[in-house]
Amino acid sequence: MDTAGMEHSVSWISSNSDELILRSWISSRMDIAELHRAGDDIKEMMKSEGYYSEPSKYEAELSDGNITFAYSYPIKAFEKFLGYYDRENRIAFNPSISMRTDFSFCLAACRYRKNGKTDTVVLDGYADNKYYKKAKFALDKFRSEYSINGSFDFYIKRYRRYQKAKGLSESSAVAAAVSRALISNVFGDDAAKDDIFVSRYARLVSGSGTRAAHDGISMWLSYPGMDSRDCVAFKVGKSNENLNYGVFPKYSDVATDNAHSIAVNSVFYGTWVSEKFSNVKRLISDHFDINDLLKIGENDMLRLNSILMSGGLIIQTPDSLRILKEILKFKSKNEGFYFTADTGPSIAIFSFDRSLIDEFRENVNDEYIEGSYDFKGYNNRMRDFIREAQEYFTQTPGEDEEDRL
């Protein structure tokens, strides 16, 4: 889409006035047309390097009462994203890249009700209005795209290897699991195996969910003014199983729901976003070199924290700051030891040299979850989960059946 198309594309962005005021404020600080051109360049590079594929199409085959299941693991981002260019269509300002981790997993069950009027969502046993609104936003878009009537019930559960933590991208796993369960329900198994297709609808629940639809290393292609059907994640590399990784799970009660808007409002946001496009171009030409990714992961953690701090949102805690300072001290004496964190105080560490991780952990005896590349753990919980979900669906007749009772 050339820049002329940009003007056209800008018009279909939601007419919600706050969004347009924010949009004009952003355009005054960023060269949106330049980001659009850079995004198009990246798309072309992804094509020529064989990472990109055209948006696929599937035919809906709906059947009343059909129940489907899916799982997903969370990601840990290297090139991160905060801030939507087009909030309505969940199009982020910049492409982002991450790897799959096994710090937790999410199981999702989806039931279709042909005559249903209201979707229902239960997450970890709770039916919170916040979950319902998030699901409804995504499902309404999905239904309108495929002219589907009826409603969907979701029974979702997260399985953590830690008690409580923030910044471990649990929402990415939820988004990918519910999207895959939905797609399996509506389009069948082939579509559900198409990670790119799954990522398109995971996006409507959580941006990083796009990447959680893939194993290994993946990139969510997203930039201002793009065609939203292209706004999906592509796999760009296998997990690098020689890379030791783990995380210090930390919790914080600081709400980060407004992190996206705080970031976009930061005076530094334009610089932060535009640097990412040059990083991504370099990464594509180097076939997503893992060492480059690890350095970007460190840099971008510091910059993400800087962006939010400049807007008054401090996401580290005294506890996580202590660990971060230990990491920086250790790094000043050791090469090949990396760290990153997303929008929370849980800090992940990486090294190809296992002894470096062990040596570091001698000074920091906080709770530590050792990461692995075994993404089969969900199997042990699937049987119980299926039983629980079916129990839930039977207890939740949904209004259409209530009318007939």
Added chain:
Amino acid sequence: MDTAGMEHSVSWISSNSDELILRSWISSRMDIAELHRAGDDIKEMMKSEGYYSEPSKYEAELSDGNITFAYSYPIKAFEKFLGYYDRENRIAFNPSISMRTDFSFCLAACRYRKNGKTDTVVLDGYADNKYYKKAKFALDKFRSEYSINGSFDFYIKRYRRYQKAKGLSESSAVAAAVSRALISNVFGDDAAKDDIFVSRYARLVSGSGTRAAHDGISMWLSYPGMDSRDCVAFKVGKSNENLNYGVFPKYSDVATDNAHSIAVNSVFYGTWVSEKFSNVKRLISDHFDINDLLKIGENDMLRLNSILMSGGLIIQTPDSLRILKEILKFKSKNEGFYFTADTGPSIAIFSFDRSLIDEFRENVNDEYIEGSYDFKGYNNRMRDFIREAQEYFTQTPGEDEEDRL
């Protein structure tokens, strides 16, 4: 100086190749000519609002063995600065603004030795090479400007209202006190009373020292490509004695000597600096409105921390982060309560409403120094200090006298 002059002026910047590499890297990220124009505009505004005065001239009247004394109090910055455009001449990239505080004071004694070959510096009883090199840099420039031969001995002492803390601008008070003692020694009392003249040479010791040469609120005029004789601080307002202020002194062992270069290397530095010029223009037209200054002080603390964090330098400590989070929580429920900090973890708070400060301190019982506008405390220590300094000077004959012994 018009932009044509910019090219000329750029040439006299030191030929030190690192500096030129950094300079070209900076110019690629910032519109230096634009900053120069904005600086010139600010200078004109300062003139028309009556804050500016032409650089004054004094005649040196040296007398061998002459000893002079001076004092100074530290500042707390609102519009802050990090990063020198011209390190050799200590010209900062942007103007900066602060108020005098009484968290500590510094006393300085200066002796001139006509045949002396080596300057000597004792600070708090220590003769550290770091102090000597800093003094020599400034004194060599001073001597060459006024074709002065001989050397200077400095006996300097800091008097704190806390045990140990970082980020309370002690270096600003040292710079202003030694500059005033030097100027009193070489040019006599009139020159020593000329705070603007004192600020010019305090600059060569520490940038914020320019502002510590003034009482009340002052602005250091500094911008790329300016005439260095204009690179001084001007008083821009009296202390606002209705403003209650104080500080939680905190220490950190994180070295911040490289804070200037880390800041300049930050990807966000250009944006940070250019925003300051628009702030300063607004402030001049509003006659340095204290509420605007207080808001800038908060914003700029967060941005300064962001800039350094984006370069991997984290200046907060787990302890100071705890207080900062308490402050942000308290601010979300209370108007008229402000905070700021400079390049360290000591956080200052301000309010015109004394009860807000008392209420806040009910949740935070860390050591707290209540600020005042009584800048006479130094008098009680002057007599002992004079005796100590004279004792030091008599024990330190200096090599010229050694030759004659």
